[in-house]
Amino acid sequence: MKNRFLFLLLIATTFIFAQDRLTGRNFASRSEVIGQHGMVASSQPLATQIGIDILKKGGTAVDAAIAVNAALGLMEPTGSGIGGDLFAIVWDAKTKKLYGLNASGRSPKALTLDYFTKNNITHIPPSGPLPVSVPGCVDGWFELHNKFGKLPMQDILNPSIKYAEEGFPTTELIAYYLQVTINKYMKQYPNIKETYTVDGKLPQKGDIIKNQFLANTYKKIAKGGRDAFYKGDIARESAKFIQAQGGFLAYEDFATHHSDWIEPVATNYRGYDVWELPPNGQGMATLQMLNIIEGYDFSKIPFGSAQHLHIVNEAKKLVFEDRAKYYADSDFMKVSVNDLLSKEYATERRDLINPDRAGTFKAGKESNGGTVYLTVADKEGNMISLIQSNYRGMGSGMVPPKLGFMLQDRGECFNLAEGTPNSYAPQKRPFHTIIPGFVTKDGQPFMSFGVMGGDFQPQGHVQILMNLIDFGMNLQEAGDAPRFEHIGSTDFTGELSTGKGEILIESGFDFEEINKLIKKGHKVGFGGYYGGYQAIMYDAIRKVYFGASESRKDGAAAGY
Incomplete structure (x- = not known):
C-alpha cells in the first residue's frame, strides 16, 4: 500500500511539475512590474486599474487603496466588502x-456567553445571524482617509459607483466562487438572489454584473461620510434585519463603533525588520516563526529540501499552539507581546525541534477564519499594506435588504469555552486571521506585502520572506514558487490538535525530498489552500517600485 502511494505521488508530482512550472529552478510565471511614480497590486485587474487612475489624478496611496477596496467589494464580493473588517x-x-x-x-x-451555554451551542455557526459582528471596513476607510488622504471621498468611490450601475464582466474564478456560495445561501437566506444573481440566474464567466443597491450605499457613504454607515439608515436597516433573523446586532453597536490606531510590532530577520499588527490578529505568528527559523543556516539548506520543509512546518506547529492559547483581543490577552516575540523564548521553542523527526507540541509556558489583500505605493513614497475580509468567503449569508452587501461572520472565531483569552464576550473583538505585512531595512521601506487565506496567512508570509531573503528569489518568483501548508494544529476556537497534523504540498517539489519528509514522520498530502499574494518592493537607490501579484488568482500589478 505504501509503495503504491509513493508511485502515485511520483506520477502526480512529475506530471503537474511538467504542466505548471517553467524551466529550471526559476518559478516565476511572469516578470515583475516596474514603475517610477506609483504601483498598485490587487486580485482584480479592473480594480488595479482604478487604483492607478486615482494615483494619476493626484491621489495618495491611501486614496487609491480605498478606491481599490471599494471596487473589490463590488467585483470580488466572495472575499471582501463593506460588511467586513479591515487592517492596514x-x-x-x-x-x-x-x-x-x-x-x-x-x-x-x-x-452574552450565557446564551450559547443555555442553548447548548459549543461552536458559533459559520453562517446566519449569530456570527455577525460590527463591520469595521467603512470606518477604517475614513480613518485612513482623514490621516493620509487627499482627494474627496466622492472622487474615490465614483469609479466603483459607475461600475456598480453600468456593470462589469465577472472573471471565471469569481464566477465559480459566486455560483458555489450563492447557490448555498440562496436556499437558506433572503435577499441573496436580488443582490447577487444576473436576472435571477447564477453568474457565469463574462456575465455583466450590476449592483444598484451597492451603488446607492456607496453614494450615501460618499456624501454623508462614515456616519452615513454607522449612524444612519444603513445601520438601522442592518440591525433591524439581523434581529428579525434571530440575531443580536443592534443600532447601538454600529453607532458606538470605532477603529484604533495601533503600533505595529516587529522582529529582525537576517537584517530585515518584518512588521505585523499585534492581536486580535495573527500577524505575530509570522514573527514568532521567523524567530525560530532564524536559528538555522539556510545558506546551506536548499529550497524545497526535506530539511527546509521540516524546519518551517515544525516552527509553525510550535507557534500555532501559542496562537491558540494566547492570541485574542489585546484588551484580554494574559501574555505580553514582547515575551512571545523575544529571541530568548524563540530559542526555548527551537530547542524542542528534533531535526530528524516530526513532533507533537503544546503551547509554551504562560510566564513568557475569504479575504482580499491589496497594496499601493505613490509618487511621494507613501505605501499601504491593506487586507479586508468578510471571512469564509462572502460572510454570514446575511444580506440586509436593498443595501447591496453581505455582513461578515467573523464572530465564528470566538472560543465558547469560558476563561480563555479568546472566549466570547459582548463588545469584544474576535480573533482575526487577516494580516497585512510590511518590511523595512535600515529605516527605509523595503516591501509592502500580504498573502490572504485564513490559517495559511502566517505560513504564507514566512514562505514569501524566506523565498526573498534566504533563497534569493525576485518578487514575482517568491510568490509563484510552490507552496506548502501545515494543517491540524490546535485551533483558536478551542478545537485541539490530535497529533502531528499534515503537510499539504503544491506541485513543484522534488519527489525524493517528499519521500525524505515522509521518512521523518510527516504525513504529506495534496490539495492545500495556498492563499493570494500581492507585493510592492521599493528600490531606494534607483527610486523605483517593483510589483508582483498572485498567479493562482486574477492578480494584477500595474505601475506608471
Whole structure:
C-alpha cells in the first residue's frame, strides 16, 4: 500500500511539475512590474486599474487603496466588502514612520456567553445571524482617509459607483466562487438572489454584473461620510434585519463603533525588520516563526529540501499552539507581546525541534477564519499594506435588504469555552486571521506585502520572506514558487490538535525530498489552500517600485 502511494505521488508530482512550472529552478510565471511614480497590486485587474487612475489624478496611496477596496467589494464580493473588517499598515514618507490601523468590529452588546451555554451551542455557526459582528471596513476607510488622504471621498468611490450601475464582466474564478456560495445561501437566506444573481440566474464567466443597491450605499457613504454607515439608515436597516433573523446586532453597536490606531510590532530577520499588527490578529505568528527559523543556516539548506520543509512546518506547529492559547483581543490577552516575540523564548521553542523527526507540541509556558489583500505605493513614497475580509468567503449569508452587501461572520472565531483569552464576550473583538505585512531595512521601506487565506496567512508570509531573503528569489518568483501548508494544529476556537497534523504540498517539489519528509514522520498530502499574494518592493537607490501579484488568482500589478 505504501509503495503504491509513493508511485502515485511520483506520477502526480512529475506530471503537474511538467504542466505548471517553467524551466529550471526559476518559478516565476511572469516578470515583475516596474514603475517610477506609483504601483498598485490587487486580485482584480479592473480594480488595479482604478487604483492607478486615482494615483494619476493626484491621489495618495491611501486614496487609491480605498478606491481599490471599494471596487473589490463590488467585483470580488466572495472575499471582501463593506460588511467586513479591515487592517492596514501605512508607511508615511513625511514622518518616515509606520502606522497601524485595527478597523475590526466588536461583538453585539446584547449577546452574552450565557446564551450559547443555555442553548447548548459549543461552536458559533459559520453562517446566519449569530456570527455577525460590527463591520469595521467603512470606518477604517475614513480613518485612513482623514490621516493620509487627499482627494474627496466622492472622487474615490465614483469609479466603483459607475461600475456598480453600468456593470462589469465577472472573471471565471469569481464566477465559480459566486455560483458555489450563492447557490448555498440562496436556499437558506433572503435577499441573496436580488443582490447577487444576473436576472435571477447564477453568474457565469463574462456575465455583466450590476449592483444598484451597492451603488446607492456607496453614494450615501460618499456624501454623508462614515456616519452615513454607522449612524444612519444603513445601520438601522442592518440591525433591524439581523434581529428579525434571530440575531443580536443592534443600532447601538454600529453607532458606538470605532477603529484604533495601533503600533505595529516587529522582529529582525537576517537584517530585515518584518512588521505585523499585534492581536486580535495573527500577524505575530509570522514573527514568532521567523524567530525560530532564524536559528538555522539556510545558506546551506536548499529550497524545497526535506530539511527546509521540516524546519518551517515544525516552527509553525510550535507557534500555532501559542496562537491558540494566547492570541485574542489585546484588551484580554494574559501574555505580553514582547515575551512571545523575544529571541530568548524563540530559542526555548527551537530547542524542542528534533531535526530528524516530526513532533507533537503544546503551547509554551504562560510566564513568557475569504479575504482580499491589496497594496499601493505613490509618487511621494507613501505605501499601504491593506487586507479586508468578510471571512469564509462572502460572510454570514446575511444580506440586509436593498443595501447591496453581505455582513461578515467573523464572530465564528470566538472560543465558547469560558476563561480563555479568546472566549466570547459582548463588545469584544474576535480573533482575526487577516494580516497585512510590511518590511523595512535600515529605516527605509523595503516591501509592502500580504498573502490572504485564513490559517495559511502566517505560513504564507514566512514562505514569501524566506523565498526573498534566504533563497534569493525576485518578487514575482517568491510568490509563484510552490507552496506548502501545515494543517491540524490546535485551533483558536478551542478545537485541539490530535497529533502531528499534515503537510499539504503544491506541485513543484522534488519527489525524493517528499519521500525524505515522509521518512521523518510527516504525513504529506495534496490539495492545500495556498492563499493570494500581492507585493510592492521599493528600490531606494534607483527610486523605483517593483510589483508582483498572485498567479493562482486574477492578480494584477500595474505601475506608471
